[in-house]
Amino acid sequence: MRFLSIQSSVSYGHVGNSAAVFPLQRIGVEVMPVATVCFSNHTGYGAWRGPMLSGDDVREIVTGIEERGGLAGVDAVLSGYQGGDSIGDAILDAVARVKHHSPDAIYACDPVLGNATSGCRVSPEVQELIRDRVVPHADLITPNQFELGFLTGTSPDTLASTLDAVDRVRRTGPSTVLVTSVERPDRPTGTIEMLAVTGTGAWLIATPHLPATVNGSGDVTAALFTAHFRRTGDAAAALARTAASVFSLLERTVASGSRELRLVEAQEDYAHPDLRFEARRVR
Template identity: 50%
Template sequence: MVAVLSIQSHVAYGHVGNSSAVFPLQRLGIEVWPVHTVQFSNHTGYGEWRGRVFDGQAIEEVVQGIAERGVLGGCDAVLSGYLGSADIGHAVVATVQRVREANPAAVYCCDPVIGDVGRGVFVRPGIPEFMREVAVPAADLVTPNHFELDLLAGTTTKSLSDVEQAVAAVQELGPRVVLTTSLVTDDTPEDAVDLLASEGGRHFRVRTPRLDLSVNGAGDAIAALFLASWLDTRDAGTALGRAAASVHGLLKATADAGSREILLVAAQEEVVAPSRTFPAEEV
């Protein structure tokens, strides 16, 4: 059985961070060991929330307890998302090193959460630099959105060719697989959104219909689903097709229901058997 150690934020109500990533992984038959970086009542997009943020030491203590069970050698991947501080980031990277020492074949999938188009950078000062200089170089797979890809590559991309060059720049930092989400280039139709998976000099694009909704947690879900499929196939194009179909199905069900939270539970069949598939086209 595949096992993934997922170090992310957690909310009691709704779906973001581990609350968005863990269940889809479990639905696919993956054993997940969630380690929470925060414990909040709900995601911060509501404007009000309660709970607390954990520090790097708290993360390391939980990981130490897992290590004492003698099971780190059975961990196939580490997944991380939003980092509340560089302190937590260093704990994540130290955990990756511990897992790799126990299982050299283990991979690290980093969702380099930094910001987004329209919102700009929304993480604390120092996090963008930490991502570029420490986390991304340590990763095997990274899943930036278009805004984050440009920031990591130090450029502004408009054409598909620009994006491919930016991907190559990010790969030079360390990761061999790059999934770019929320991609909009000069040839993306207004009613669509693109995703691009890149590995070994090859690029695969999936184009899905743009949906009229704004929810948190979609990026966390697609990072988890892409990692799961990549672990299963070791093929970026196939993993992209699977992950894109599942997330589109989840978001379509969410939009149809007018829900503010992703319907991960109600629409869980979309994770294992998406109602609509999308071809991954090599570009």
């Protein structure tokens, strides 16, 4: 498989492409990374250095790939954090170009907006761009529960309300939705869940809730689920493999005491995940 991945790049730590590319390569995906920023580190540190690329910069890079014939045979376009509306427009342009050369390619969008703790942390114009223009063009989206609520104008908290919100967003365009953090009041104590929904069903999986929030874990989750689902077409299997790999990655990170993902140390967990969590059909 071949992916075009348009995301941020950092030199220290792992977010965006700096989180997604290696796990994808480790499971056999050829990745063409396109950077939207080239920062020293992620912005969670409060200070960073390096340039933000413009939409025109991204278009130039994609054009160069196209001129080499690199947009043929692409299986998926993957995007994450979009720092400005010009980047969003450039991503949509790249998706259109890829689908011209590779009609079977899918667009997988991680609609990065924020979380329930911090609220929306992108500008209003980017919020509107993602909700009104980007998500309707996506085939697969991977919001967290807060982002799902923003996209649908709802407040999902129970399983039923989360499924209802997924149905609402699927009617706008995406056929497949992975909700990356489902926190419902009646879930088993000490767990967190993920929910995958397609046109043929819905599956829920629970893992222990580890005492850490680590930047980049959502980028790894979106990348691995896209790859497994694109390869097999089996949402339940893709969910089980992704949950197992990401939990092991987080387990290693927490045990190390590091603020940054132990991405390299967990490489066998991507290639040979311990399938200890079962994806349960809920619809």
